[in-house]
Structure formats: structure tokens, C-alpha cells
Amino acid sequence: MSEHSASPSTTAAATGRARAVKAVIPAAGLATRFLPATKAVPKELLPVVDRPVLQYIVEEATQAGINDVLLITGRGKTSMVDHFDRRPDLEARLEEKGDEKTLAAVRRPSELAEIYTCRQPEQLGLGHAVGYAESHVGEQPFAVLLGDEFVKLDQPLLPAMLELQARTGGVVLAFFEVDPAETKRYGIASVEPAEGELTDIGEVVKVTGMVEKPKPEDAPSNLAVLGRYVLPAKIFDAIRRTEPGSGGEIQLTDAMELLRAEGTPVHAIVYRGTRYDTGMPLGYLQTVVQIAAEREDLGTEFRKWLADFVNSDASGGSGT
Numbered sequence: 001m002s003e004h005s006a007s008p009s010t011t012a013a014a015t016g017r018a019r020a021v022k023a024v025i026p027a028a029g030l031a032t033r034f035l036p037a038t039k040a041v042p043k044e045l046l047p048v049v050d051r052p053v054l055q056y057i058v059e060e061a062t063q064a065g066i067n068d069v070l071l072i073t074g075r076g077k078t079s080m081v082d083h084f085d086r087r088p089d090l091e092a093r094l095e096e097k098g099d100e101k102t103l104a105a106v107r108r109p110s111e112l113a114e115i116y117t118c119r120q121p122e123q124l125g126l127g128h129a130v131g132y133a134e135s136h137v138g139e140q141p142f143a144v145l146l147g148d149e150f151v152k153l154d155q156p157l158l159p160a161m162l163e164l165q166a167r168t169g170g171v172v173l174a175f176f177e178v179d180p181a182e183t184k185r186y187g188i189a190s191v192e193p194a195e196g197e198l199t200d201i202g203e204v205v206k207v208t209g210m211v212e213k214p215k216p217e218d219a220p221s222n223l224a225v226l227g228r229y230v231l232p233a234k235i236f237d238a239i240r241r242t243e244p245g246s247g248g249e250i251q252l253t254d255a256m257e258l259l260r261a262e263g264t265p266v267h268a269i270v271y272r273g274t275r276y277d278t279g280m281p282l283g284y285l286q287t288v289v290q291i292a293a294e295r296e297d298l299g300t301e302f303r304k305w306l307a308d309f310v311n312s313d314a315s316g317g318s319g320t
Contacts, residue, residue: 125249146227155273
């Protein structure tokens with residue numbers, strides 16, 4: 001049972017539109033950048049100190065009032081579901097030892113949300129993966145959270161996105177600013193100012209198009225796509241009508257662009273908070289270091305060790 005429940009926006013209620021209360025996490029990929037570690041362990045379960053990446057993402061969803069989470073999984077990834085299940089044997093051992101702190105941490109994943117799963121038999125693109133959620137989410141809007149990014153919980157992003165989608169009824173994205181020289185690594189958006197009545201939600205822009213990995217001189221802006229979406233249910237029909245694109249895959253971007261061309265509004269929140277990207281080894285390591293350094297129980301000692309290590313001669317000693 002979830003520890004949170006959705007509280008509908010009064011503004012959304014006034015529009016007659018439902019606010020999204022379900023989330024979809026596509027997590028069927030092979031994570032080849034992390035091989036051989038991910039041969040047997042899903043990338044989504046790689047630990048960030050003592051919690052897997054996936055738990056941080058589910059916590060982000062539940063903090064926003066979403067207590068229904070669908071994992072789109074693939075072969076060899078059943079352990080993702082196990083993480084959110086109870087372990088009576090382990091819990092009993094911890095109770096016997098009187099280790100209440102660890103017991104609470106072990107129970108917490110099972111208390112976050114109702115977790116459901118669906119198998120994607122082939123990895124044929126993000127749009128293809130999202131399409132498998134149709135029978136679960138039905139006719140209601142829903143959030144999509146990619147399985148290798150999350151934001152700092154005290155700098156939330158999703159609540160504003162849910163509110164924006166409830167007001168507009170369209171597609172809602174999230175952007176973050178990148179250095180202009182880095183645009184070739186991301187999907188980059190072209191935007192214009194949003195309607196005035198939406199500006200109380202946050203830094204909102206209207207999306208007029210997206211370009212995949214443009215050269216800096218060709219980029220329409222420095223706003224890159226962050227792995228969070230809130231989508232209307234009609235995205236499923238758009239996915240069915242979307243032809244395979246880059247890499248022979250069905251791209252969610254193409255399906256969203258189809259809706260935009262047909263008149264569905266597309267807006268975005270520009271996120272200025274802390275974003276963690278664990279999709280590549282360097283970003284994963286940076287995330288582990290950042291979060292460890294901020295932990296009350298570890299941070300002081302870890303930062304001291306890290307400073308000593310960084311300042312030590314690379315050829316002289318272990319830094320311990």
C-alpha cells in the first residue's frame with residue numbers, strides 16, 4: 001500500500017480533466033554500457049550508496065502523489081519486482097536482532113506504491129515500450145519516468161508537470177539547460193513563451209519542435225529533454241500510427257510530434273534543480289559521490305576521505 005495518495009488540483013478540477021495518478025517506468029533495456037555488471041543485475045538495481053536507482057525513481061513518483069507504478073520489464077529483470085516485495089525471513093531476523101533502523105529500510109520499498117509489471121518481449125524503442133502500458137493506464141493521463149534519471153526529492157519536478165498537464169490536457173515534457181557545446185548529446189527543443197495563465201505553475205514554455213542531437217550551430221536552443229513525461233491517453237493511438245524511425249525503433253518523440261502536428265498542445269517545465277543521470281558509467285559514479293557526500297550519516301567522513309584522495313599524489317598511496 002502506498003504511503004501517499006493523490007490530491008487533485010482545484011485548478012484541474014475546474015477544467016474537468018483528471019490528474020495523472022499512474023506512472024510507467026520503461027526498464028527493459030540491456031544496459032550494454034554497464035556490461036558485464038548488468039549481465040545478471042538490472043541496471044535499475046545498481047546501488048546508489050544503499051538504495052538502487054529504481055527506488056529513487058519510485059520515491060520521486062510517490063512524492064508527487066502517484067501510488068500506482070507499472071514497470072515495463074524484459075528478460076532477466078524479475079529481481080526489480082522482488083526489490084519491492086516483502087522479505088519475511090529477513091525482516092524476522094532483523095526483528096530478532098532489534099535492528100529497527102535497517103528493518104524500516106528493508107520494509108520501505110514494499111510500502112512506497114502498488115507495483116505492477118508488463119513484459120516487453122523486444123526492445124524496439126521508447127515509444128514501443130510505452131505502448132505496452134495502454135491496458136494498464138486506460139483512458140487517463142499518466143506519467144513516464146525513465147529508469148536512469150531522477151531528481152533531488154527536496155527539489156521536485158513531477159508535481160508541476162502533473163498540474164500543467166491537467167490544465168492543458170496535452171503533452172508535458174521537462175527540460176534542463178545544457179552548455180551550448182553539449183547540444184549534440186541530447187534532444188533539443190525549440191520553444192516560445194507559454195500562455196500567461198500557465199506561468200504560475202513554474203518556468204513553463206510552449207514547445208514548437210524538437211531536434212535530435214543537433215550540432216551547436218544548428219541547435220534551436222540549449223534546452224535538453226529530461227527523462228520525464230506526462231502524456232494524455234491518446235498517445236497510444238499516435239504510437240500505433242508512428243513508423244519506425246532512428247535505429248529502426250518506434251520513437252516516443254515521433255509519436256508526440258505527430259500529436260503536436262494534429263493540434264495537441266505540448267508544453268514543458270524548465271527544471272533548475274538537481275538532476276542525477278545514471279545512464280552512463282561516469283554519470284552513475286558522479287551520482288554515487290554526490291549523494292554519499294550529502295548523507296548525514298556518511299557525508300562528513302566521506303568528503304574528508306575524498307578530499308584527501310583527490311589531493312594526494314596519484315602514484316603515492318591509497319588515500320586511506
